[in-house]
Amino acid sequence: MSTEPSNLQGQPAPPKGSSRAQSWGGEIGAVALFALSLIFIFGGLKLGLGSFFRLGTGAFPFISGSILAVLAIFVGLHEWRSKGLSHPPDWISFLAIVAAIAIFASTADRLGLVPAVFMSVIIASFPDRSLSLMGKAILGAIVSAACWVLFIRLLNLPFKAFVGM
């Protein structure tokens, strides 16, 4: 038997800004899943169902799409009846991470690994206000140097540290 007390004790106190609110997220999720299932059902029909002997390209997406459609309806009903509580989304963190990954993706090939890591770290650390810009730059420099040593020098991955140098 585990000696865990209860899962709710021993947790850090809920941080500020996470006041829980009623939301329609669960229902929206069910609707999104239902829409997804329709895409696969109709896509499956278009790709062709084939025969029992030669199941077509669309058969499996069609079958799983149909099952998902039914399940999504049940999930929607369930969510509607038992209103879930949830955290409000943290848009600033969300956007910072999205931007950090995007900058990495758009610079890794063009500028090289080291600049990509450097910029990505600085952008990712945007939501944090306890670090100065200088601190963020130092963090970026340390992480990019470490990545260079680890991935290019030690692991010998086929990345270029800097492009055009």
Add this chain to the structure above:
Amino acid sequence: MDILSSFYSGLLVVLEPHNLMYCFIGVFVGTFIGVLPGIGSMAAIAMILPLTFYLEPTSALVMIAGVYYGAEYGGSIASILMNIPGTPAASITAIEGYPMAKKGRAGVALFSTATASFGGGMIGMIVMAALSPSLAKLALSFGPADYFAVILLGLIAASAVSNGGALKGITMVVAGLMLGTIGIDLTTGDLRYTMGIPELRDGVHIVIVAMGLFGVSEVIASIRTNKGGSIAQKIDYNHFYPTREEWKSLFAPIMRGGAIGSVFGALPGTGQTIAAAIAYAVEKRVNRAKNLFGTGVVPGVAVPEAANNSATQTAFIPTLTLGVPGSPPMAIVIGALMIYGITPGPRLLTEEPDLFWGLVASFLVGNVMLIILNIPLIGIWVRLLQIPYKYMYPTIIVLICIGVYSLNNNVFDIWLTLIIGAVGYWMKLYKFEPAPLLLGFVLGPLMEEQLRRAMLLSRGDPMVFLERPISATLIAITVAVLIYAFYAAIRAKKITASTSSEVQQEGPNT
């Protein structure tokens, strides 16, 4: 006994100092590479492969095997500490492991996984030593219809791998099945749902889905809530050891997980994922602490780990005796052997006994090394959590980017991770579980492949699924499980108000 003497001679081979050294290097390198997000056993083996060209076959295989299970174990470290699993099996470990880390018990979680990994590995090794020929025969008696049935059972188990209840679980599994169809159709070569994007021809890589749904969304959700260091990890060594009660609670799950893992591991292609899912689902039913599953309990973290590691060992059976690689890393193992002119196949056991028994014995030595190496390292891993999160999370993000980029050396994969990560964050907010989706995503294409193949081979007769004894048995079990789950759900609804379970689930996500 013949097996014992063979094993003994194998042990002598491995205990030669140079082999011992290669085994250690393998385990060591594997663990450290495996910890890096997105870089799993596959990449680790590929990296070390050129080095093995200079070794004799047994040393090479011992080292590769060390890297393989080292990396698998390293992967579970990352999923426990930071919720960034690189494989479906590790995502199941994360279900219990990550909440434990959040409660300041990362040390215990890592200690339990190390122990479970060792226990599972030993069970796998014993099974491999004693039953290789029969398990190879078992794998040979599996036709496409039987594989289909086993995957079906695995998917039902996968729906239990969530905290959100069976309905949402199975829904996410099916959603995963559908996403798995993206890409070129194996049977006809037609493109499906690729939206004209050439990079989607080969489908979406599992690591991209895992890194997006788990890694990226976890980081976004944690920036404001996780200060790092604020979770007091108990870092003195006494606190790494599970309590006496926990020790006792570890034994049975390891045995069950190891046994389930060793059987499924011998089935090429599906082994490890299904093993971990079924082992967890079974444990969730039979364990005395079953009501606490999902909140971070020791048996829950041990069981998928034992199953995974035991399956990792027995996965060598079809690889070596049938020449059928069960997973991409195993394909590299076959490739490495072929470089030495050794063709894996039914003859390997008789023609290369030193190699086979050396490998089996290396599992013993390697697992001992893994545990010797990792118990002291637990302190270091746990201290990672003491680093303020503001330094950690930008690093995690770039590591994820690099890991994903290294899959195909294509930045498109990073963009895809970004999109999946955004969806994953949304799923996290509204408690749509990513683990069942990941399992469905991995097993879906295999399921479709076997289904269509079974129908082709039976020339369109669906009765094949009920005529073959293996598939008929498995389908009967699946139906029974489904009926029971339905019955239990209806009964539970009548007895308890549904809200109480909602409150229970808040824990791990706080």
Add this chain to the structure above:
Amino acid sequence: MIRNYLKSIGASAMALSLLWAPSAMAEPGAWSDEPVRIVVTFPPGGASDLVARLLAQYLDTEFGQKAVVDNRPGAAGTVAADYVAQQDPDGTTLILANNAPYTIAPTRFKSIPYDPVNGATHVAYIGASAPGLFVQPSAGIKSLEDYITHVKDTPMTYGSSGVGSISHILGEAVDASLGVESIHVPYKGSSPAIQDFRAGVLESFYDLAVQNSDMIEDKEAVAIAIASSVRNPELPDVPTFKEQGYDIVVENWVGLSGPAGIDPATVSKINETVLAVFANPEVQDRLTELGITHRAMDSQGYTDFVANQIEVWAPLIIATGIAE
């Protein structure tokens, strides 16, 4: 039309310049201070990957040319071929390519982002391996004639290593040539197909012949015919399709190419060095084990070979119905 014409002029001009290049007698040796990347169109572990790693290893140990293997699988080899086409033609990025990106893709796909003949410098041909047809011993089929009579009455299932793979293309070519219709069952690679064959659920399969010599010896499979132009010395008892009156030659070849415009001196240096590696008896042994028959070809010969292969394969690929 005009563009093709211009292209062919370009090709002949290049051919002339190659013929006259004074460096045709280059000595084998390192050609770059930088490590050379050998791009492979498959994930690690396959025969192509093995050849690339073997090459990289011997380039380093024999000639001091550092080389790393860079696996860029995807979209039937076109991802790797496109990537290489865009790199600097300085001899530091090469691709270990095969039929897939250079002779199958041009016919199979509506459009490919590179030109398989003029958009690349074809540096050195390495070798080829031939697939064969295998049936269950229990079927009592001993020869191609038996096979034909058997499949005329009852269509047989055959396993291939995937849609559009060499074994699939061969299967379709055999069907067309014999005038029969078999049931194609695609697998992901040949080993799962062989597993189902061993399990008895699959009636026949096509796969690279030499890799299955153990099964032939153990009487687990009967090799009906091999799709090479002459018999393979490793399998002297397996007849070719050709000698039995069916002109079916389908070979899986591999060679080394780079981006278009590598300077001719470097090209012949690389060619000589690669040929020297493959002349090494140890390397030859490994190739033989993989069932690959090595043949020396210069850069021009290889370029012509690739161009010719596109023509040879086009009708076969169209026959499979996989062409977009």
